[in-house]
Amino acid sequence: MNKVFKALNDETRRSILHLLREKSMNAGQIAEQFDMSKPSISHHLDLLYQAELVTKAKKGQFIHYSINTTVLEDLFEWLITLKK
Amino acid sequence: MNKVFKALNDETRRSILHLLREKSMNAGQIAEQFDMSKPSISHHLDLLYQAELVTKAKKGQFIHYSINTTVLEDLFEWLITLKK
DNA sequence: AAGTTATTTAGACATTTATCTAAATACTTA
């Protein structure tokens, strides 16, 4: 869960998750949505990937990113036990 | 929500929340549970307080901390919209 | 009032983080 909380502790990464909730996208398409360099977005995508909040799949020269809600379930559980 | 994610992005602070879920405690009682200096715990409590994840009340020379689940509701909402 | 206890504030330091530019890698197409 450490990596999940770490990944969520950034506004850009949270925005990326909201984008991917609407539809899966290439790294480039994601980067277009932000006023930030591509390497920076790539770095954010990597942290989301390490936390398993997104999956990625190579499609030719593109890399397609999708949200992975499995880990969000775990976060739900964590919150529930905290609320009792 | 920024402060909430920031506050939750630390194992010590998450542990403090779990302790407070069981029962409210003084700053000193909380500090006893950790192998860390009191000023460090005080700092963690302050971040939790800034995020409104805990409330505090002065009781004589003690300061009593309690968990505040209101903000956790907001986090729930955030998660739900992300899962659609 | 003086001493003791509970907690926070201040200041320092090492580590982590977010960002950038430049370069490298991987794939596609002419």
Add this chain to the structure above:
DNA sequence: TAAGTATTTAGATAAATGTCTAAATAACTT
């Protein structure tokens, strides 16, 4: 195979973070 496109990796830098010790503040006790 050479050129172009998509993405990541490397390396640098400034800012934020977690931790500590020492000192300050506040309240209780004798």
